Amino acid sequence: MHIVDRRLNPGGKSLPNRQRFLRRVKDVAQRAVRESAREKDIKDLGKDGRISVPGDGVREPRFARQPGTGHQDYILPGNKTYVEGDRIERPPGGGGGGGSGEGGDGGENSEDAFHFVLTREEFLDLFLEDLELPDLAKRRLAVVETEGLRRAGYTVSGSPANLALSRTLRNSMSRRIALKRPKLEELAALEAEIAQAEAANDPRLPDLQLKLLELRERSKRIPYVDPIDLRFRRFEPYPKPIAQAVMFCLMDVSGSMTEHMKDLAKRFYILLHIFLTRRYKHVEIVFIRHTDKATEVDEETFFGSRETGGTLVSSALVEMKRIVTERYSPDDWNIYAAQASDGDNVSSDGPTSTELLRAHILPACQHFAYLEVGDENGPRAGFVEHRTTLWRTYEALARAGEPLAMRKVNHRRDIYPVFRELFGRKDAKAEV
Amino acid sequence: MVASLSRTKSTAPKPGELLFSGNDWDFETIRRIHDACEAVAGPELGLSWYPNQIEIITAEQMLDAYASIGMPLFYKHWSFGKHFAQQEASYRRGLMGLAYEIVINSDPCISYVMEENTATMQTLVIAHAAFGHNHFFKNNYLFRQWTDAEGILDYLDFAKSYIARCEERYGHQAVEHVLDAAHALMSQGVHRYPRKKRPDLASEQRREREREEHGEQIYNDLWRTLPTKTGGQKGDPALERRRALLELPQENILYFLEKVAPRLRPWQREILRIVRLVAQYFYPQRQTKVMNEGCATYCHYRIMNALSQKGQLSEAAYLEFLTSHTNVIRQPNFDDRSFGGHNPYALGFAMMQDIARIVEQPTQEDREWFPDIAGTGDAMGVLRDCWENYRDESFIAQFLSPKLMRDMRLFHIVDDPDEPEMRVEAIHDERGYRKMRRSFARQYDVAWLDPDIEVVDVDLEGDRRLILHHKALNRITLQKEDARRVLQHLADLWGYDAVLKEVDPATGAVLVEHSASARPIFF
Numbered sequence: 024m025h026i027v028d029r030r031l032n033p034g035g036k037s038l039p040n041r042q043r044f045l046r047r048v049k050d051v052a053q054r055a056v057r058e059s060a061r062e063k064d065i066k067d068l069g070k071d072g073r074i075s076v077p078g079d080g081v082r083e084p085r086f087a088r089q090p091g092t093g094h095q096d097y098i099l100p101g102n103k104t105y106v107e108g109d110r111i112e113r114p115p116g117g118g119g120g121g122g123s124g125e126g127g128d129g130g131e132n133s134e135d136a137f138h139f140v141l142t143r144e145e146f147l148d149l150f151l152e153d154l155e156l157p158d159l160a161k162r163r164l165a166v167v168e169t170e171g172l173r174r175a176g177y178t179v180s181g182s183p184a185n186l187a188l189s190r191t192l193r194n195s196m197s198r199r200i201a202l203k204r205p206k207l208e209e210l211a212a213l214e215a216e217i218a219q220a221e222a223a224n225d226p227r228l229p230d231l232q233l234k235l236l237e238l239r240e241r242s243k244r245i246p247y248v249d250p251i252d253l254r255f256r257r258f259e260p261y262p263k264p265i266a267q268a269v270m271f272c273l274m275d276v277s278g279s280m281t282e283h284m285k286d287l288a289k290r291f292y293i294l295l296h297i298f299l300t301r302r303y304k305h306v307e308i309v310f311i312r313h314t315d316k317a318t319e320v321d322e323e324t325f326f327g328s329r330e331t332g333g334t335l336v337s338s339a340l341v342e343m344k345r346i347v348t349e350r351y352s353p354d355d356w357n358i359y360a361a362q363a364s365d366g367d368n369v370s371s372d373g374p375t376s377t378e379l380l381r382a383h384i385l386p387a388c389q390h391f392a393y394l395e396v397g398d399e400n401g402p403r404a405g406f407v408e409h410r411t412t413l414w415r416t417y418e419a420l421a422r423a424g425e426p427l428a429m430r431k432v433n434h435r436r437d438i439y440p441v442f443r444e445l446f447g448r449k450d451a452k453a454e455v
Numbered sequence: 456m457v458a459s460l461s462r463t464k465s466t467a468p469k470p471g472e473l474l475f476s477g478n479d480w481d482f483e484t485i486r487r488i489h490d491a492c493e494a495v496a497g498p499e500l501g502l503s504w505y506p507n508q509i510e511i512i513t514a515e516q517m518l519d520a521y522a523s524i525g526m527p528l529f530y531k532h533w534s535f536g537k538h539f540a541q542q543e544a545s546y547r548r549g550l551m552g553l554a555y556e557i558v559i560n561s562d563p564c565i566s567y568v569m570e571e572n573t574a575t576m577q578t579l580v581i582a583h584a585a586f587g588h589n590h591f592f593k594n595n596y597l598f599r600q601w602t603d604a605e606g607i608l609d610y611l612d613f614a615k616s617y618i619a620r621c622e623e624r625y626g627h628q629a630v631e632h633v634l635d636a637a638h639a640l641m642s643q644g645v646h647r648y649p650r651k652k653r654p655d656l657a658s659e660q661r662r663e664r665e666r667e668e669h670g671e672q673i674y675n676d677l678w679r680t681l682p683t684k685t686g687g688q689k690g691d692p693a694l695e696r697r698r699a700l701l702e703l704p705q706e707n708i709l710y711f712l713e714k715v716a717p718r719l720r721p722w723q724r725e726i727l728r729i730v731r732l733v734a735q736y737f738y739p740q741r742q743t744k745v746m747n748e749g750c751a752t753y754c755h756y757r758i759m760n761a762l763s764q765k766g767q768l769s770e771a772a773y774l775e776f777l778t779s780h781t782n783v784i785r786q787p788n789f790d791d792r793s794f795g796g797h798n799p800y801a802l803g804f805a806m807m808q809d810i811a812r813i814v815e816q817p818t819q820e821d822r823e824w825f826p827d828i829a830g831t832g833d834a835m836g837v838l839r840d841c842w843e844n845y846r847d848e849s850f851i852a853q854f855l856s857p858k859l860m861r862d863m864r865l866f867h868i869v870d871d872p873d874e875p876e877m878r879v880e881a882i883h884d885e886r887g888y889r890k891m892r893r894s895f896a897r898q899y900d901v902a903w904l905d906p907d908i909e910v911v912d913v914d915l916e917g918d919r920r921l922i923l924h925h926k927a928l929n930r931i932t933l934q935k936e937d938a939r940r941v942l943q944h945l946a947d948l949w950g951y952d953a954v955l956k957e958v959d960p961a962t963g964a965v966l967v968e969h970s971a972s973a974r975p976i977f978f
Contacts, residue, residue: 044536093931101788
């Protein structure tokens with residue numbers, strides 16, 4: 024009898040099956056995921072990944088008899104009052120007799136939706152599928168490369184830290200065997216023999232002593248480890264493309280931004296945050312909030328704290344420009360920016376902003392997205408075509424062919440579609 | 456005192472010493488439990504079993520095992536992922552408890568036991584699976600005839616790597632299509648009878664010679680004067696020949712496709728073969744559900760009682776065992792809300808106990824009904840014989856006693872759609888016993904439960920249309936939507952049109968006809 028403890032075996036044995044299953048239901052699952060995202064709070068995304076897909080795509084048909092048709096026999100336990108020949112009304116709902124479970128409802132159930140739970144990873148995978156930072160690394164990749172190191176075999180020279188011990192000793196052993204270096208045990212045995220011979224006054228003594236001398240000489244001449252044995256782990260430099268990006272989040276936090284608008288912007292950035300931290304490993308995020316003056320803040324303050332004041336968009340742009348020059352040289356970084364605002368701006372600020380964008384910000388950026396947040400009720404009647412100061416400023420720039428994308432959002436249900444529009448893979452291609 | 460006893464290192468448990476105390480166990484305990492059970496199962500019950508391999512697993516691994524129909528390794532397919540998701544969801548919501556064990560018909564016999572089980576439960580599980588089921592797997596004729604316990608794990612290993620290689624080579628999609636189609640036809644992928652062995656030339660000659668000699672021996676000139684039959688009803692010889700060549704009619708549809716389908720590529724045939732062999736491996740289990748569980752339950756009951764009598768189980772442990780034993784063999788009545796058909800554990804265990812009673816303390820009635828075994832005294836001998844030579848259907852037809860029918864208060868209802876009400880056909884009385892037992896046994900005849908579908912003909916020279924018949928027993932037709940889908944899979948594999956006619960076996964009238972054309976997904 025054997026006892027085997029399998030508990031420590033790696034889990035997730037049926038993971039490949041799950042992946043196959045998800046691939047099978049991908050289309051419907053994706054739709055279900057996006058619908059659930061519309062209803063849920065963005066913060067809770069993926070926390071409870073319970074979705075249901077129509078049973079149709081994952082049906083496993085078998086030849087089976089139609090239940091509840093034809094002549095049926097039931098043998099049931101627990102008779103109390105029936106005698107042979109009694110007539111019994113059919114139980115409501117057809118199918119089985121006396122509530123028999125002979126697969127009576129198999130037919131109807133198979134049409135039902137199939138419920139299952141996605142992990143957060145799987146949920147976000149489906150949720151963010153085919154989104155992409157537009158043009159990431161497109162400009163830089165070909166030009167700027169750093170060098171990485173990777174293992175590439177062994178070498179005969181190197182630093183002691185990279186000494187490949189087992190390799191070296193393997194070489195040493197084969198050399199010792201090939202050159203017949205006397206082993207320690209042999210020497211010890213011979214010494215013991217000499218000691219015995221000395222004690223017994225053996226005539227072979229001189230021979231033995233000579234032999235010992237010879238062997239000692241030989242093991243001195245053939246060292247245990249020779250420089251010729253040494254092997255070092257070799258590392259080879261290879262070009263490592265830069266895929267580092269920095270994302271600037273600019274937000275207007277002035278008094279004209281209502282709670283609703285801030286909420287919209289917040290949702291947009293959280294979505295962006297999830298997306299970035301998931302899709303790209305080396306992405307830094309800079310948060311800049313502004314009223315009439317701009318400051319760089321951490322994430323918590325950015326989303327959490329309140330402030331009042333006027334609105335001066337260019338202040339944020341100036342701040343961004345400063346940070347770019349100081350820390351994120353466009354030569355080394357892919358720079359993306361997303362700005363959220365209600366569109367209010369001091370009208371005199373327009374030309375300043377335009378100039379800043381055209382001359383400094385946009386040339387340094389891969390992509391600049393502007394999100395205009397509006398009232399929950401949407402544009403009021405009669406104001407359908409109302410365009411804000413900032414919108415007009417940016418629109419002129421966009422017309423001039425600058426890499427600037429702009430969208431307007433009024434309701435939280437629009438956030439996700441707009442986000443997809445801005446970062447969908449198709450858009451990226453269209454802009455190239 | 457108890458604690459010090461349980462800490463003894465001896466592996467051979469002595470009577471009167473507790474095997475364990477409390478709920479905790481370690482490997483030493485498991486080994487002791489196994490040896491103690493073995494001491495009962497061998498000499499007292501006369502069981503014979505494959506060597507045991509007991510594997511401890513976690514709840515998650517148990518779910519994993521569920522998803523791949525209990526086998527330790529299996530090929531990958533989305534449907535297993537689906538079942539896993541389903542079971543995991545209901546397990547997490549507390550709708551479903553997990554089995555205490557899974558046992559695999561292999562040599563050595565692998566029993567998976569859950570780490571959460573208490574020491575008592577481990578004893579129960581080892582007695583149940585490692586000895587009860589194990590004995591049944593090794594000795595029952597169906598398992599011996601149809602399954603290869605020694606080779607199954609190697610075969611599954613081959614199947615898994617073969618399908619993985621196919622996926623690499625021909626793409627996930629292509630393999631998935633074949634597997635989908637093969638799974639849909641899985642229950643039509645078993646041989647129900649051993650195939651005729653092709654005679655070799657020597658035996659053929661010998662038979663011919665014997666036949667001639669026999670003809671010479673019984674030669675009588677009178678036969679010559681008999682008038683010959685006029686106009687013998689011979690069918691079309693070409694048709695007969697084709698049907699014979701294709702071994703038609705053929706009820707093993709997967710086998711037929713594997714051998715005959717004109718357009719399948721070799722790897723697709725191999726996948727059909729894998730699915731077919733897996734189906735064949737599990738077919739005996741479907742046919743012996745009641746007996747298999749009955750055997751295992753009876754064995755664990757005997758072993759646990761023996762252990763308790765020898766003083767190797769504490770009273771607390773024995774009570775825990777009884778609780779879970781009675782839960783397992785609970786049979787709700789038909790009007791109970793929790794009724795979901797017959798519980799194979801309950802029926803099996805009740806029948807085994809009843810047989811033991813008949814053998815040891817028969818009544819007059821038993822002597823009339825079971826003259827062969829009543830009063831012979833060797834209960835285990837009779838039971839071992841049953842376990843070896845019967846399947847559920849024949850076992851119930853042979854051994855369900857009037858007393859048990861009365862105890863279970865069985866009654867038989869007939870639901871004929873042509874009549875306004877259902878009728879009580881028989882109850883547990885003198886007139887009902889035999890009728891009811893016959894119908895009851897039939898409900899366990901898998902060949903009777905599965906729809907009877909055969910490939911009857913194929914027009915190889917014409918449009919290559921495959922013709923199948925479903926013999927609609929009692930005029931019960933197939934579920935339309937599923938039948939259409941399965942037939943579509945079948946046509947895809949066949950590569951040309953396929954038509955399924957549902958025929959009333961009594962009149963030969965075609966009730967429903969389904970047809971499907973091959974989609975170009977395989978070729």
